[in-house]
Amino acid sequence: MAEVEVVSFETAIRKIDGVKRRHLLLGNGFSIALKPDIFTYGSLYENADFSAVPHVPALFEALKTQDFEIVIRHLQDAATVVEVYRPKLTKLAASLRRDAAAIKDALVAAVARRHPDRPYDIKPAQYAACRSFLARFDHMFTLNYDVLLYWTLMQDEVDDLNLRPDDGFRHPEDDPDQPYVSWQQANSPTVYYLHGALHLFDRGTEITKYTWSKTDIPIVDQIRKALDEDRYPLFVAEGTSASKRARILHNAYLHKALRSFEECCRPTGNALVIFGHSLAENDNHVLRCIAGGRMEHVLISLYGNPSSPANQEAITNAKALVRLREKRHGGRFPLSVTFYDAESVRLWG
Template sequence: MTAMHLDFEQALRKSDAYGKRHLLLGNGFSIACKPDIFAYGSLFEEAKKTMSRELAAIFAAMGTQDFEEVIRALQHAATIVGVYRPSFLKTQKLLLDDADKLKTDLIQAVASRHPARPNDISDERYTACRSFLSNFVGDGVSGKIYTMNYDLLLYWALMHEEDDVLARIDLTHDDGFRKDQNDYDAPYVEWQGEGAAHGQNIHYLHGALHLFDAGYQLQKYTWINTGKALVDQANEALKKNLFPVFVAEGDSRSKLTKIQHSAYLHHNYKSFAGVCQTKSRGGTALFVYGHSFASNDAHILNMIGYGKIAHLFVSLYGDPSSKANLAIRNNVEKIVRLRPKYFPELKVDFFDAVSAKVWG
């Protein structure tokens, strides 16, 4: 694999040769904005710090890092104990208390690792981010954005409009959510995948912390509709037994299992698969920003290798020959080798992450 190390503008110019240009975001997108709070392993590892020994053991015994799965298991166990051993009131209470404790652990982990409100980030930083995003979903650009992050930074940046009309950066974005036709004044909007899927160009591949499973519908809690901080919204939703839809699992197979059991996540997954498999007129370029190409996201990344993407542009942070960047190059090489011989060659270039000035 021969690949050049470019700055972002050079990479963009090179990608102009293709008919389509899409973007895939990893955790580096969030770290570039708030390195002090987003440079951590996983939400589960963060929550585990305040978790009781019993709760940690239950996660291990069930072989999962899915909060919802364990919370529901505790609630169901309390109901079952009540049937088999009605006198075991203390056990029932302990199970339900632990389910509530786990909700609190989740909220505290989110609160400690996420800005509370959109205005915690400056207008200048949003403008820089929107300028970056405009290369993929801007005026006259028909790309798609996929993110493996479940924080709100992408959502906030997309929704932030500049006060100065002359300096305004127009973005064309649609995440498939619309007003609830049965409750137009609701503090949320609902995903209308069946009716709005065609125009959707923003895809949260691993869910997000503002998306809640209400059973019969997927609800997106919006800052505009409520004015409430993320942690307060999440707290209220969990009290109603609504769970955020996001993939907390650590390995690729477990992540894919979660994706396959959610209509929303599976729709986003299929959309990315479609982008990878479709040979568009003029070819397709894919930019990957802020991802190490580690194997725990192989369920997403391998599709690039198996598909028909013509040119892959991958960000590197810092010295291209650093140990971390050499590992990324090696991981990308593995993706390249997946390409079937009867498909077009997968070209690769690396670009300097800092030069993209994603957050200014």
């Protein structure tokens, strides 16, 4: 068992007081910290609609998991194996891939169905606590699909922080009366949704974002209406890092987001704080940016007992990043990792 020192967040953040820029990477723990009854995989699984693929719950049970991405990965891997060992069974391979796609759709629908309905379902004091945390960082990157980060950044009335976040979306230049805003690559965003989000849609010719201000219709209602019409948001839920990366590289917004994260990891004077992410292998396309950069410090949250299986996995993965950094740069630009107690952040107050 790997033993590490776990310090408070304030102790950890003091270690990077002298850096030029501090950036933030958010995982699902960001949302779970506010609504554990909604955003854990177990809760999403219990509320997922598998009616289009009624045999799929048995697959979750057989694999002894409620993690959608694990099941998706197994289906994609099985399809690949079938194509090699039984190339004539093209229908079976296609069926496995369809099931994987159906599970991805069920995941995003479950997130939308369980999502808080309105921004005011979250208390002003909770927003204020979260914003005081976010205010410490120059760029914010999230791997989550929900709109909690977006809502929080929009709640200017709860404090005097003047965060001024920019996600790169603007009124369409050729048609400003459209009921959405569109991503414009020439901007310099400070907020990125690395795996897409419920309120982002790929229209083929442009990436758009739903907003309340353009329609007077709550964002979550717009998202649910789109899903009812079989229009799915931009989201990456493939089962492996390689398949996620392939999906990202075929979308201009997602590709730009990943490159921006890579650029933030490059300078020696930068530091990264990771909150609510296990450094799981299926997100290696993101984590490799840390190993490949020259950034000196990474602060990683651990929730609960450091000896728990989930935390041991995160610790092991963090140490692997340190070794990979050393290998890539021949011992130059070593990576310093500090583990901090997630609960000490008091993220939502």
